[in-house]
Amino acid sequence: MKSSNTIVRVYRGSITESIHRVHLAVVNAQGTLLHEAGDPQLLTFARSTAKLIQTLPVIESGAADHYGLDEAEIALCCASHNGEAEHVSTARGILGKLGFYHTHLQCGAHEPFHAPTAQAMRERGEAPTTLHNNCSGKHSGMLTLSAHLGASPDTYMSLQHPVQQLMLDAVCAMSDVPKSQMQLGIDGCGVPVFGMPIRHLALAFARLGSPEGLSEVRANACRRIVAAVRKYPQFLAGSDRFDTRLIEVTGGRIIGKMGAEGIFALTIPEQSLGFVLKIEDGNQRAMYPAVVEALKQLSLLSESEVHELASFHNPIVHNWQGTEVGIIRPDFKL
């Protein structure tokens, strides 16, 4: 098991209480490894970072246009959203265009990620629905593609369903991983999830931002996805979320997406870069600090942008009482 000395420290008072190890791969659209830390070949799951790639066939098939999905709705297809009012109504809007309801979504229900929204719902005694699930946009996109293909909406989560096969094909092609080698698992929301070396996921993101070498249909879909999340970053995540703030703070120069178990993938279209960072142990608390630090050291964020992202770069650790007891600090040199 290859280790990494690229670490993030969790301080309590003046000493380190826990550490997180970081693996990183930065590639260009040709797949050349430009920067690395730990093991750039580390095999893990793309989780929700794949959503931007999975949205490709929703556009390429003509489904998005046939059902008139607008840019906010396309951005929501790529989201792990907060379950805020605008996310819920937008997911409902996609389903409405299909003549579907929230009961068609098979992602399951969980409380909104956005704590004030979840708290308000609890106080109203309102139970979360599938629309509040952070993946409801992705599932609505899957149903859009399914409807356009005339496939059954009942089995859209199954790997054998044409929706999942088209998404698998897109992820394989974008990441240069043969279908026979793509590792498959089940995601938090029940659909197939894709396991590959982080370097290959970085390639998929480099191509997403710089699709010049791809077919015209695919390149066009890549550009539409990037344009949609650039224009509607709040639909990619939501209030107080890093993914949204990163796009806002950089004026859309950097498009990044978190995934569960501490994985983060981003593209910088103008520099033809794909970047994937994985916290070895899967803990999200170290992910944003490591991403900001790595981007800073690679001169991909300006000083003022790093400053605007300070609460993600060096988050304060509080205890039950809200007392400040520590801080999280990256401690590495790329």
Add this chain to the structure above:
Amino acid sequence: MKSSNTIVRVYRGSITESIHRVHLAVVNAQGTLLHEAGDPQLLTFARSTAKLIQTLPVIESGAADHYGLDEAEIALCCASHNGEAEHVSTARGILGKLGFYHTHLQCGAHEPFHAPTAQAMRERGEAPTTLHNNCSGKHSGMLTLSAHLGASPDTYMSLQHPVQQLMLDAVCAMSDVPKSQMQLGIDGCGVPVFGMPIRHLALAFARLGSPEGLSEVRANACRRIVAAVRKYPQFLAGSDRFDTRLIEVTGGRIIGKMGAEGIFALTIPEQSLGFVLKIEDGNQRAMYPAVVEALKQLSLLSESEVHELASFHNPIVHNWQGTEVGIIRPDFKL
């Protein structure tokens, strides 16, 4: 940063999605290092594992006897409890013996760790109080000692307060760490917390179980604490909790205590052993699997005991929908 190849794997489907690194120190009551993994000198915080040691002055001072604390109440002083009805009523009972109320506890309130209890409270619209805080037993013990010393109950959380000074002295003496070298921070519940190499914490636990070399007063207090948690393991943690099950399954042969940020300390009195294991990244999900595996490999648990602890040894990973998507498995050879 010294690494460790002693790892716990988190599988999704058939591949490893994340890994956790483990540091371990096993010592005898003389402090001789008998077994190790990773860095046995790793400096970190004892967190709630220290509660058993912190209870020493509550007994040694005569406070516990003066106020008539029974064995269940002494066990609760050592607990990170579930906030179940019996925990709440026992904490209230200790305070009642002092003429105090839950408002004297400064630990803050949080929902019970025990999910069904928390859920039932939510359904009743009942807000958690300080009694539900997993540390309410420890804080009640602190107030018992404070009352016996005639000290102010208002400032018992302050490092300068005689309660905290006596507890610091006990932790230093038991772990052979000079007061000048003991690292201090603030715990989740607001009181001082003790940072030291895990090998030293293991020594404190070896001595707790085998106090023959200590003063008569201290040795007696050690024996009373071990006897109390052995007799009332449900007061150390609660329903479905590893700390409780470990004592039950081994018939009290092993007394262990978890702490936040992935630390676990145990004593095996009959073998004069102290054992401390720390998950480097602080994630509790890997802690119980690693503890069971290490105890198994060191022949400190029988095969049937390992079998009874199977759900802690190799926990199944479920997604939002309750589908089985993976498993956690230790992967090391000590």
